[in-house]
Every structure is written in structure tokens, then in C-alpha cells.
Amino acid sequence: MTDMPDAATHPILSKLPLIVIAVVAVFGAYFLRDYLTFEALAQNREALIAFRDANYLLTVLVFIAAYVVIVAFSLPGATIATLTGGFLFATFPGALFNVTGATLGATAIFLAARWGFGESLGRKLEGSDGIVKKIKDGIDENQWSMLFLIRLVPAVPFFLANLIPSFLEVPLRRFMISTFFGIIPGAVVYTSVGAGLGEIFAKGETPNLGIIFEPQIIFPIIGLCVLAALPIILKTIRGKKGL
Incomplete structure (x- = not known):
């Protein structure tokens, strides 16, 4: 008897997870575009609150699972999902639920891309130009x-x-840790907006999703970016001094 070939010997099979993600993303963008919206959230807010009050733990689990699916399959509505997390669970623990769902969904894409394209696409990226x-x-x-x-x-x-880390030699653990903590600032901002949706609904208004670019929000995030980039800057300076 011959050994069964593994996924690596079948290019199509190795890319199957990404193909599934792409197909679901296309169908999801078409069929769910009217459901994962701010208007849909506003119309169903009372039913969601009633379900949460009657089944809190189940609501948390279903919400995180839904967030994972939205991110993993690149479905429209990630921002609405984040707002919903704040609306249902307040800024905290809503932000924790949002970050958990986003991290797990991102990990699914990371693993699918690494399995399907990792080494070959990594070599192509090495010879590419531009921001990537x-x-x-x-x-x-x-x-x-x-x-x-x-x-x-x-x-x-x-x-x-x-995607980019999946094509490189970034360990899974490192990817998950940096994703979880790296998206916290933005998640907290949008979750806090979601936490205030009750008042916004009462006024018949829409949330200000551009709040992250307001000075009191963007400047602290820029500060965090500088801190993250500091080791790179110091290494560059030391490299120049060594010339």
C-alpha cells in the first residue's frame, strides 16, 4: 500500500481554507450586508437586551463566536460587532470580549494563510517593493x-x-499576543462608543465612528506607536553610529 499524500503535495488542498474564506467572504458581503449594519442593531436592540438579561453567559459565548466568524471570514460588520459589544456589555468587559473575538478570528486567517501560501508567498514578498x-x-x-x-x-x-506575519517566520504565540494587546486601544475606543449607543438611539442619531481620529484619542495612540517603534529607531541609530 502506498502512503496517502499529505496536504503539502496537493496545492489545491493546502489552499482550501483560504478558498473557503474567500467564498464565504463574497457570499457574506452580498447576503449579510443588510443585517450587519447600525440600522439592524438599532431595530433589534430591545430583543438583544432582553436575550442578554435572560441568558448572559450564552450571549457572551454567542457574541464572541459571531465576532470570530466575522473576522475569520472577512465579513462586513466588524465595526458594528465592536459597537454591539459595547452596547450589550459596556466598555468593560465588552472590550475584552471584542478583543478576544478579533484575536481568535485573526488567528484563523493567519493559520489558513500560512498553511496555504506561507513559504512560497514569503519568497515572493522578499522580492517585492513598496509598503508590503x-x-x-x-x-x-x-x-x-x-x-x-x-x-x-x-x-x-x-x-x-x-496576512503578512503568516507569510513570514512569526511564531503563532507571538502573533496572538501582539494581536491581542495591539488592538486593545482601538477596541476600547469603539467599545466605549458602543456603550453610549442607548443615548444615541434615543436621540435618533448615528455614532461618530471618526472619533478615533480626534486629537484626544489619536495622540495617545500615536504615542503608543512611537513606543512600539522605539526599538527600531534605536537599532537604526546604533547601526548608523557603527558605520
């Missing part, structure tokens, strides 16, 4: 600092921040 190559080089030289930095900087898309 710069992030890759930065991660190679300063993994902890760069992993935190790409989580803290609002300009780096969450999906991209999940």
Missing part, C-alpha cells in the same frame, strides 16, 4: 515592535496585518 516589503523587512528585523506597530497604526488594514 517594508513591513516584511521590519518584521524580520524587529518582530515584536513591528507586530505591535502594524496593529496600532489605523492606516494598516486589519486583514493585511493578519
Whole structure:
């Protein structure tokens, strides 16, 4: 009898998780676009609160599971999910539930991409140009600092921040830790907005999702970015002095 070939010998099989994610993302974007919205949350708020009050632990578990699915399959509505976490559970423990769901969902994408494309795409990235190559080089030289930095900087898309480390030699544990703690600042901001949705609903208004770019919010986040980048800066300075 011959041994059964593993996934590595079947390119299509190894890419199956990412193919599933892509297909679900396309169908989800089409079929769920009217459900994962602020309007849907406003219309169902009383039913959600009643269910939470009657089944708190179940609500927490279902919410985190739903958040994992939204992130893992890149479905629309991650921001609405974060607001919902604040609306149902307050800023704390809502932020903890949001960060947990986002981290687990990001890990699913990380593992799927690593299994399907890791080494081959990593070699392609090494020969690429632009922002992706710069992030890759930065991660190679300063993994902890760069992993935190790409989580803290609002300009780096969450999906991209999940994919790039998967193509490199970033350990799973390091990816999960940097993701969990790196997304806390932004998660706390949006969860706190969600915690105030009751008053916003009562006024018939919509939440200010641009709050993260207001000075009192963005400046502390920039400060955290500087702290994350400090080891990289110091290494660069020392390198120049050694020339």
C-alpha cells in the first residue's frame, strides 16, 4: 500500500481554507450586508437586551463566536460587532470580549494563510517593493515592535496585518499576543462608543465612528506607536553610529 499524500503535495488542498474564506467572504458581503449594519442593531436592540438579561453567559459565548466568524471570514460588520459589544456589555468587559473575538478570528486567517501560501508567498514578498516589503523587512528585523506597530497604526488594514506575519517566520504565540494587546486601544475606543449607543438611539442619531481620529484619542495612540517603534529607531541609530 502506498502512503496517502499529505496536504503539502496537493496545492489545491493546502489552499482550501483560504478558498473557503474567500467564498464565504463574497457570499457574506452580498447576503449579510443588510443585517450587519447600525440600522439592524438599532431595530433589534430591545430583543438583544432582553436575550442578554435572560441568558448572559450564552450571549457572551454567542457574541464572541459571531465576532470570530466575522473576522475569520472577512465579513462586513466588524465595526458594528465592536459597537454591539459595547452596547450589550459596556466598555468593560465588552472590550475584552471584542478583543478576544478579533484575536481568535485573526488567528484563523493567519493559520489558513500560512498553511496555504506561507513559504512560497514569503519568497515572493522578499522580492517585492513598496509598503508590503517594508513591513516584511521590519518584521524580520524587529518582530515584536513591528507586530505591535502594524496593529496600532489605523492606516494598516486589519486583514493585511493578519496576512503578512503568516507569510513570514512569526511564531503563532507571538502573533496572538501582539494581536491581542495591539488592538486593545482601538477596541476600547469603539467599545466605549458602543456603550453610549442607548443615548444615541434615543436621540435618533448615528455614532461618530471618526472619533478615533480626534486629537484626544489619536495622540495617545500615536504615542503608543512611537513606543512600539522605539526599538527600531534605536537599532537604526546604533547601526548608523557603527558605520
